[in-house]
Amino acid sequence: xxxxxxxxxxxxxxxxxxxxxxxxxxxxxxxxxxxxxxxxxxxxxxxxxxxxxxxxxxxxxxxxxxxxxxxxxxxxxxxxxxxxxxxxxxxxxxxxxxxxxxxxxxxxxxxxxxxxxxxxxxxxxxxxxxxxxxxxxxxxxxxxxxxxxxxxxxxxxxxxxxxxxxxxxxxxxxxxxxxxxxxxxxxxxxxxxxxxxxxxxxxxxxxxxxxxxxxxxxxxxxxxxxxxxxxxxxxxxxxxxxxxxxxxxxxxxxxxxxxxxxxxxxxxxxxxxxxxxxxxxxxxxxxxxxxxxxxxxxxxxxxxxxxxxxxxxxxxxxxxxxxxxxxxxxxxxxxxxxxxxxxxxxxxxxxxxxxxxxxxxxxxxxxxxxxxxxxxxxxxxxxxxxxxxxxxxxxxxxxxxxxxxxxxxxxxxxxxxxxxxxxxxxxxxxxxxxxxxxxxxxxxxxxxxxxxxxxxxxxxxxxxxxxxxxxxxxxxxxxxxxxxxxxxxxxxxxxxxxxxxxxxxxxxxxxxxx
Numbered sequence: 033x034x035x036x037x038x039x040x041x042x043x044x045x046x047x048x049x050x051x052x053x054x055x056x057x058x059x060x061x062x063x064x065x066x067x068x069x070x071x072x073x074x075x076x077x078x079x080x081x082x083x084x085x086x087x088x089x090x091x092x093x094x095x096x097x098x099x100x101x102x103x104x105x106x107x108x109x110x111x112x113x114x115x116x117x118x119x120x121x122x123x124x125x126x127x128x129x130x131x132x133x134x135x136x137x138x139x140x141x142x143x144x145x146x147x148x149x150x151x152x153x154x155x156x157x158x159x160x161x162x163x164x165x166x167x168x169x170x171x172x173x174x175x176x177x178x179x180x181x182x183x184x185x186x187x188x189x190x191x192x193x194x195x196x197x198x199x200x201x202x203x204x205x206x207x208x209x210x211x212x213x214x215x216x217x218x219x220x221x222x223x224x225x226x227x228x229x230x231x232x233x234x235x236x237x238x239x240x241x242x243x244x245x246x247x248x249x250x251x252x253x254x255x256x257x258x259x260x261x262x263x264x265x266x267x268x269x270x271x272x273x274x275x276x277x278x279x280x281x282x283x284x285x286x287x288x289x290x291x292x293x294x295x296x297x298x299x300x301x302x303x304x305x306x307x308x309x310x311x312x313x314x315x316x317x318x319x320x321x322x323x324x325x326x327x328x329x330x331x332x333x334x335x336x337x338x339x340x341x342x343x344x345x346x347x348x349x350x351x352x353x354x355x356x357x358x359x360x361x362x363x364x365x366x367x368x369x370x371x372x373x374x375x376x377x378x379x380x381x382x383x384x385x386x387x388x389x390x391x392x393x394x395x396x397x398x399x400x401x402x403x404x405x406x407x408x409x410x411x412x413x414x415x416x417x418x419x420x421x422x423x424x425x426x427x428x429x430x431x432x433x434x435x436x437x438x439x440x441x442x443x444x445x446x447x448x449x450x451x452x453x454x455x456x457x458x459x460x461x462x463x464x465x466x467x468x469x470x471x472x473x474x475x476x477x478x479x480x481x482x483x484x485x486x487x488x489x490x491x492x493x494x495x496x497x498x499x500x501x502x503x504x505x506x507x508x509x510x511x512x513x514x515x516x517x518x519x520x521x522x523x524x525x526x527x528x529x530x531x532x533x534x535x536x537x538x539x540x541x542x543x544x545x546x
Contacts, residue, residue, distance in 0.1 A: 140465030140481025202354025485509030508537020
């Protein structure tokens with residue numbers, strides 16, 4: 033007997049069958065909502081030939097005064113394994129040619145300055161770094177709201193209410209204003225958790241009913257009235273006190289809005305698992321979780337199930353995840369003995385010495401790619417949209433590293449994506465934006481590329497967020513404009529000339545759908 037899509041998804045995670053968000057026949061091919069997911073992993077330092085596909089007769093064009101390259105993604109299959117590169121490999125049942133056709137692999141996207149020990153660069157807030165080096169200290173004075181929060185508070189992205197604007201699963205990754213509705217106040221980190229039960233309760237609060245309102249009206253209105261009366265009173269108060277009152281009112285309005293959201297008529301609320309992912313599999317620094325990649329993958333897959341359930345039921349459309357695991361069984365000091373020694377590794381990720389730093393990095397990143405990223409992508413791609421496509425077709429799922437092919441080095445930070453963002457993006461490409469005429473480093477060379485600010489601006493446009501809501505004063509992309517080349521045999525002006533900043537408001541070469 034053939035298993036249905038719902039039975040397959042239920043078996044993967046222990047959750048019951050997920051609902052079909054768009055199960056009714058489409059009367060017209062209306063524009064469907066878009067979805068955004070961003071996975072952020074620490075370090076990076078995976079060498080070029082381990083991370084990216086081999087180059088074979090690419091197409092070229094001149095862009096901003098330099099040659100850039102593109103070639104189609106081609107999956108090689110052998111012995112039940114499918115591969116684009118040593119890291120981008122998985123079971124041939126997961127990494128199919130059809131899925132690769134919805135994928136992009138980008139090399140040559142840079143933060144054009146030294147950015148080490150950071151989490152904020154993934155989503156545009158480079159100020160969230162540990163202050164390592166002069167550049168890190170300098171950019172700390174120029175924080176930015178992260179792109180997930182720009183989407184979350186854009187009326188063009190969320191045209192209808194949702195219960196959770198952003199599923200924030202990882203610390204120090206998502207940043208918004210103190211009063212995001214008014215776009216005012218200090219930029220601050222958003223609370224997060226990786227506990228699956230906590231997210232279940234936020235998406236499906238006790239006392240709510242599927243397809244209908246909460247059975248009792250919440251008491252928020254009475255509390256809000258008291259704050260509003262205090263704000264309107266003639267009593268003297270400081271500007272800071274007034275701002276705090278306005279922030280309280282905004283948060284109460286947001287709480288009321290969340291409580292009033294109902295699931296779609298087609299949504300069947302999934303059962304809550306008996307144990308959370310942390311109860312079932314553990315968490316960092318508890319037991320053997322930190323050196324047990326099987327537990328780390330299974331825990332992440334339970335979060336993936338909740339993302340798909342929340343998206344399917346119309347309760348959220350954004351998720352950002354900062355991975356708290358390296359997906360290896362290395363029991364030593366991973367940061368110092370693996371990440372900081374990655375440039376001393378053997379030249380091939382052949383597994384001959386499994387404790388070699390580069391092989392450890394490749395192993396962990398490959399496990400994440402197959403066990404976590406492809407797990408989510410395949411589940412999104414298994415959910416029909418009611419118009420002949422899938423949920424993945426309306427999504428942009430991104431995986432970015434903290435650094436490029438050398439630890440704490442921001443040249444060629446890998447960016448892997450799935451989904452066309454509702455047809456905005458052309459997919460199925462490996463693109464290489466590096467300027468190969470300029471190089472630095474030893475055996476593992478680094479080349480300056482195009483600007484990460486340009487990719488972040490394209491991401492916002494692909495999600496329907498107009499530049500008028502996030503425009504920078506001095507370039508067309510998103511993120512603080514600053515460039516300084518350190519420890520290289522070329523200058524900042526050579527590596528990141530004004531011609532790159534002048535094109536920063538463009539969509540990246542080859543990636544815009546016709």
